[in-house]
Amino acid sequence: PSPAIAALAQERLAGLATPPGALGxxxxxxxxxxxxxxxxxxxxLTDVRLVVFAGDHGVAAHGVSAYPAAVTEAMVRTIVAGRAGVSALAKEHGVTVTVLDVAVDADLADLPAAITAHKVRRGSGAIHLTDAMTREEADRSLALGAQVARELVxxxxxxLMTGDLGIGNTTPAAALVAAVLGLPADEVTGRGTGIDDDGWTRKRDVIAQALTRAEGRxxxxxxxxxxxxxxxLAAATGFLVEAASLGVPVVxxxxxxxxxAVVAEALAPGASAWWVAGHRSTEPAQAHALKSLGLEPLLDVGMRLGExxxxxxxxxxxxxxxxVLRDVALLSEILPS
Amino acid sequence: PSPAIAALAQERLAGLATPPGALGxxxxxxxxxxxxxxxxxxxxLTDVRLVVFAGDHGVAAHGVSAYPAAVTEAMVRTIVAGRAGVSALAKEHGVTVTVLDVAVDADLADLPAAITAHKVRRGSGAIHLTDAMTREEADRSLALGAQVARELVxxxxxxLMTGDLGIGNTTPAAALVAAVLGLPADEVTGRGTGIDDDGWTRKRDVIAQALTRAEGRxxxxxxxxxxxxxxxLAAATGFLVEAASLGVPVVxxxxxxxxxAVVAEALAPGASAWWVAGHRSTEPAQAHALKSLGLEPLLDVGMRLGExxxxxxxxxxxxxxxxVLRDVALLSEILPS
Structure with missing residues (x-):
């Protein structure tokens, strides 16, 4: 973002007929x-687009989630049908939702080609036991996300907005945050869609094992x-990098x-200047990631739905x-003279 | 609100195709x-109405505010012109704004009668030195607010929503909270539109003196x-009591x-079941009032504009x-069978 325009915007904000800082x-x-x-x-903002990056995760078979992996496919179809949580919110607030089958472990060939044509693989690896994918697949996923961002712009x-869909996905996401920020598994492991104490311990152990396996990389x-x-997740990362490169803001x-976002900022330092944090979720790794990027969310309403x-x-x-920046009078216009 | 309907609403929420509690x-x-x-x-919600209750306050002449009392009249006119902070937000979110001259210390006779016809007095008393008004005026103000609520419904x-306008008004508002909840002046005194340390001390002393003056009442x-x-403030209180009595929700x-709201709940215990807290302001007395009513605000974005x-x-x-309650699928509809 241009520092000159940023300064002009601050000047306009300061000149509004409101006490300094009163708009928070x-x-x-x-x-x-x-x-x-x-x-x-x-x-x-009349044209806002959300891309929901969908994929399955090998760890889901290892007791890290409250739901079976089959729910991923069901939720992709629910978004396509416009009846998911995010569908209702997007309709209310005028956001166009696209779901992208990047790595769902199901045959979705009956869905429109725009959703399925770029599928990278069926499910990603169980990260405590094996790599999530090949390096070539990671590159391809990053390029896919970038291409999607370019097309929307x-x-x-x-x-733009990024959303996620995929049972088990908080496990690799927490591992990414831990790896990039150098945090232990304990500090990044959350309850996801709602696991109990035993599930939390299993998930923490899976993340710890994965971090050990990836040491040195x-x-x-x-x-x-x-x-x-x-x-x-790689596709969403490519999407964020490309949006920043195009100078288009992302929520x-x-x-x-x-x-x-943490990985994208590591790939393209400074990209985070183009992002704003929509909400604070209940996941501890999200709080760490927000802090590392210097982002303070706009909403804090205990949501943890994803999508x-x-x-x-x-x-x-x-x-x-x-x-407020467009329509509020300037103080100079309204003060008694 | 009906406990039976509340239970049905919770049942529907729990049945949505989202993990339990994920919508926060x-x-x-x-x-x-x-x-x-x-x-x-x-x-x-297609018909949402905000009433901004405007009035001046004798304490404004005693160094408790960062702005001169003349700003009250200017801001009433800015709202009427549709160019205040709240005007911009209301236009964006589809809210109809009415401003009501309850006690502005200015002649606003050139404005439409709907705004000025029910004026109770010009300014209220400096509460550390004298009563804000007579008991008859308090009753009349309460009745005025109730009448406005009835007419809107x-x-x-x-x-419905209540808004405020009037230089100095955080001083009597903080005093009301302190008096009803039994708190010392120190704990309810905030910075209002932005006073410095000396101003804060003056304001705290004014509130303390007012509380001492009103002891036993x-x-x-x-x-x-x-x-x-x-x-x-009495008119806004009457508005809140009447809205609850009519069973109409208020933000x-x-x-x-x-x-x-704290005074209204004291007048009509249980009324708070009809209210939701819109946002957390930066004023300490607001936090005390929220807590006493068991309300947790939806937004916490550092706003302190009023209106x-x-x-x-x-x-x-x-x-x-x-x-989400209307448009999200039920889990029973989408789970793989």
Whole structure:
């Protein structure tokens, strides 16, 4: 974002007929949008696109999730049918949702080609036992995500969001955060969709084992994705890098989105200037990732649904920020003379 | 709200194709709206009304505010012109804003009669030196707020919000919270629109002096309003009591709204079941009031603008809650059989 435009946006915010700072984060996010759009005041967001990167994860067969892997396919179909949690939120707030089958472990050939044509593999490896994928698959996944971002922007998207779908995905996501930030498994392991204490311990052990297995390979972000991630998480990472490279803002979501953001920032330092955090999830690894990127979420309402739902739910706060910068009088216009 | 409908709403929430609890506060507020509407799922909110209760405060002449009292009149006119902070947010989120001159210390006779016709007085008393108003004026203000709520509901309002406008108003509002909850001035005094340390100390002393002056009169909520409040705060209190009595939900805003809510709950115990907290402001007295009512705000974005802006900014979270309860598939519909 241009520092000159950012300064002009701050100047406009400071000049509004409101006490200094009284608009809080709403004013700040409006000024940020102004800066990333390169325009003061910012323009309204009429074309917002969410991509839900879907994939299965080998770890799901090892007791790390409250749900069976078959739910991934069912939820892809529910999003296609427009009846998932994120579908309802996206309809309410005017967001276009695309789901992308990057690595679902099911045959979805009956779905539209746009969803399935770029599938990288059926499921990613159980990361405590084997690499998530080959290095070539990681590269291909990154390129796929980048291509999707480019196509959406060429099609007119003004704001992007990443969402995730896939039983077991909080395990590789937490492992990515741990590997990049150098944290122990204990600190990144959360309850995902709702595991009990035994499940939490199993999940923590899987992550610890995976981190040990990948030792010595964590300096290279692509190698981290290869060893500990998944094809769907790699695609989302490529999407974030490309959006930043194109200068298009992104609203991040929960743990998966933030794990990819941490890897994307390692791949392309400075990319995070183009991102805003939609919401604070209940996952500890998301909190670590947010902190490392210096991002403070707009919403904190205890959501842990995934699918990009927290990003979509936060969109009205961005719109509030745009509205105040566009429509509020300047103090100079209204003060009694 | 009907316990039977509340139970049905919780049942629907629990049956959605999302992990239990994964929708966090969004799911909870959707279920609450269902209960207060008496309908499962809840219906969309198409008619939302905010009333901004405006008034001046004698304490403003005693160094408790960063702005001169003349700003009150200027801001009333800015709202009427649709160019205040809350105007921008209300336009963005589809809220109808009415401003009501309850006790502005200016002649606003050139404005539409609907705004000025029910004026109770010009400014309220400096509460550390004298009562805010007479008991008769407090009763009249309460009745005025109740009448406004009734008229809006008769006109089709599905959801109400209270906003405030008036230089100096955080001083009587903090005093009300302190008096009703039995707190010392130190714990309720905040920075308002942005006073410095000396201003804070003056304000704290004014509140302490006012609380001492009103000693022995705090058991009766109307007497508390008479001694320590203002005509505009009394009107907002009457509005909240009447809305609850009519069974119409209200989104509360910042300190002024919460101070009135604390008094309204004292006047009509149980009324708070009809209210949801829009946002957490930066005022300590608001936090005390929220806690005493058992309310947890939907937004926490550091806003301290007043005008009802935090309630309006929170509306999309309520709409998100309605959307998920209406449009998300039931788990029973999508699970692989």
């Amino acid at each position: 984060r709403v004013g700040e996010v409006g000024a940020w949008l102004s800066a990333v759009q390169g325009e003061v005041p910012p323009h309204p 060429e099609d007119g998207a003004q704001l 964590t300096a290279d972000p692509v190698e981290v994705l290869t060893a500990l991630g998944s094809a769907d 991040l979501d929960g743990l998966m989105s933030l794990a990819c 990009g739902s927290g990003a979509v739910a936060a969109l009205p706060v961005l719109r509030s920020g745009i509205a | 506060r969004v799911g909870e507020v959707g279920a609450w709206l269902s209960a207060v509407q008496g309908e499962v799922p809840p219906h969309p 008769e006109d089709g309002a599905q959801l 705090t058991a009766d909520p109307v007497e508390v309003l008479t001694a320590l409040g203002s005509a505009d 509360l805003d910042g300190l002024m709204s919460l101070a009135c 009802g802006s935090g309630a309006v900014a929170a509306l999309p979270v309520l709409r998100s809650g309605i959307a």
